Amino acid sequence: MSERDNDLILVRKVQAGDKRSFDLLVLKYQHKIASLVSRFLHDHAEVQDVTQEAFIKAYRGLKNFRGDSAFYTWLYRIAINTAKNHLASMSRRITEGTDTAEAEQYASATALHDIADPQREMMTDQIAQVINLAIQSLPDELKTAITLRELKGMSYEEIAIVMECPIGTVRSRIFRARESIDQKLRPLLDETDKEDS
Amino acid sequence: MVKLTETSNQDVSALVDDEFVGDSEVRLEGIGGNRESWETWQRYHLVRDVMQQDYTSSLDTDFASRVSRQIEMVELSDEVSEQNVVQPGAYAKPGRSRRKMNIPMLGLGMAASVALASLIGFQYFGAQDNPSPLNSQLSVASSGADAIVVADAASDTSKNGLLPAEFMDVSGTRWRPAIESPRDKQIEQRLNSLLTNHLEQAAMGKVHGILSHSRVVSYDLPANNEGN
Numbered sequence: 001m002s003e004r005d006n007d008l009i010l011v012r013k014v015q016a017g018d019k020r021s022f023d024l025l026v027l028k029y030q031h032k033i034a035s036l037v038s039r040f041l042h043d044h045a046e047v048q049d050v051t052q053e054a055f056i057k058a059y060r061g062l063k064n065f066r067g068d069s070a071f072y073t074w075l076y077r078i079a080i081n082t083a084k085n086h087l088a089s090m091s092r093r094i095t096e097g098t099d100t101a102e103a104e105q106y107a108s109a110t111a112l113h114d115i116a117d118p119q120r121e122m123m124t125d126q127i128a129q130v131i132n133l134a135i136q137s138l139p140d141e142l143k144t145a146i147t148l149r150e151l152k153g154m155s156y157e158e159i160a161i162v163m164e165c166p167i168g169t170v171r172s173r174i175f176r177a178r179e180s181i182d183q184k185l186r187p188l189l190d191e192t193d194k195e196d197s
Numbered sequence: 198m199v200k201l202t203e204t205s206n207q208d209v210s211a212l213v214d215d216e217f218v219g220d221s222e223v224r225l226e227g228i229g230g231n232r233e234s235w236e237t238w239q240r241y242h243l244v245r246d247v248m249q250q251d252y253t254s255s256l257d258t259d260f261a262s263r264v265s266r267q268i269e270m271v272e273l274s275d276e277v278s279e280q281n282v283v284q285p286g287a288y289a290k291p292g293r294s295r296r297k298m299n300i301p302m303l304g305l306g307m308a309a310s311v312a313l314a315s316l317i318g319f320q321y322f323g324a325q326d327n328p329s330p331l332n333s334q335l336s337v338a339s340s341g342a343d344a345i346v347v348a349d350a351a352s353d354t355s356k357n358g359l360l361p362a363e364f365m366d367v368s369g370t371r372w373r374p375a376i377e378s379p380r381d382k383q384i385e386q387r388l389n390s391l392l393t394n395h396l397e398q399a400a401m402g403k404v405h406g407i408l409s410h411s412r413v414v415s416y417d418l419p420a421n422n423e424g425n
Binding site for chain 2: 002005006009010013018019020021022023024026027028030031032034035038044045047048051052055056059060120121123124125127128131132135146147149150151155156171172174175178179181182185186189192
């Protein structure tokens with residue numbers, strides 16, 4: 001089952017009226033879309049608003065989505081168009097010829113303006129730090145398995161070949177890596193939720 | 198119970214990687230319907246976003262919930278708009294013309310009837326006896342009304358019971374009775390009443406756009422008698 005197939009399953013469920021499946025898609029792609037939008041916009045609040053708008057447009061347009069392209073490709077296109085329209089409405093110039101591939105290749109050197117709440121910035125940095133430290137502290141076989149999966153995008157079968165172990169072992173190692181990271185991440189997120197409420 | 202959670206989280210981990218062995222559809226539905234699994238799905242994707250350097254501080258931690266709430270508001274707003282459109286005798290707002298195409302046609306029919314009511318007040322036969330530049334407008338204004346006997350100049354009622362009047366203004370949009378009489382005032386009052394009722398009904402039905410038709414049939418004092 002490929003990523004495209006699972007996304008299509010969720011899309012079909014949304015088309016059948018299951019809004020919770022759309023939540024799962026949002027959770028999966030929210031940061032990717034926000035990261036893409038931030039190539040065009042340099043204000044945190046605008047990035048969030050435009051990202052939200054892109055997802056709303058995607059939800060409303062899902063009834064017409066036939067699956068000819070991958071869901072994320074379709075979503076990315078919506079996000080780019082939404083960001084461009086936002087810029088146009090703000091009367092700013094956009095570099096012609098910007099498309100999905102170019103946007104993804106943009107260097108991340110352009111920093112977002114720190115108009116966002118400093119506390120939120122700090123929390124974001126903390127979350128990223130906790131995750132990276134947790135990965136560094138993983139046992140080698142777990143670190144290798146999750147790195148090959150997340151950074152190289154290899155399938156379990158390919159990882160099994162590289163690590164010379166059964167696919168089931170790969171599945172187990174990746175899961176244990178995630179659980180180990182999660183144990184350090186969860187208290188921080190719970191603390192963040194308490195502060196927000 | 199711990200084992201069940203672990204098995205459940207292992208399934209979530211496999212689904213995050215699209216490597217689940219089994220019925221993905223059923224399992225995905227289970228994640229959507231279980232708060233714990235939903236949050237695990239969220240955290241596993243967060244780890245991925247950090248590792249792939251897609252993680253951004255621009256989004257609130259409850260961004261997905263925000264989107265969900267916004268979608269509900271949008272859907273509610275759409276429902277309310279649809280209910281306002283579907284009313285007996287109401288007309289579609291501009292931009293919603295795809296629905297109820299016959300409603301704008303009804304509006305046109307009503308406007309046409311009001312226009313006709315004002316047009317058939319002309320003194321058609323008087324125009325023939327008294328040719329003038331003004332009367333050239335009659336040929337325009339009375340087009341289509343040839344079959345209707347407007348009035349007999351010698352009498353104050355027409356064969357179809359309508360009151361006499363004469364088209365006065367060169368602009369083609371205004372008229373005034375040639376000779377003011379109590380019956381002329383009666384016409385004026387009736388037309389006023391008709392227009393007012395039409396406008397009121399249109400407003401009650403939250404009609405937009407049809408008012409332009411009613412303005413076409415409104416009447417004013419001739420320009421040479423007005424101070425404005």
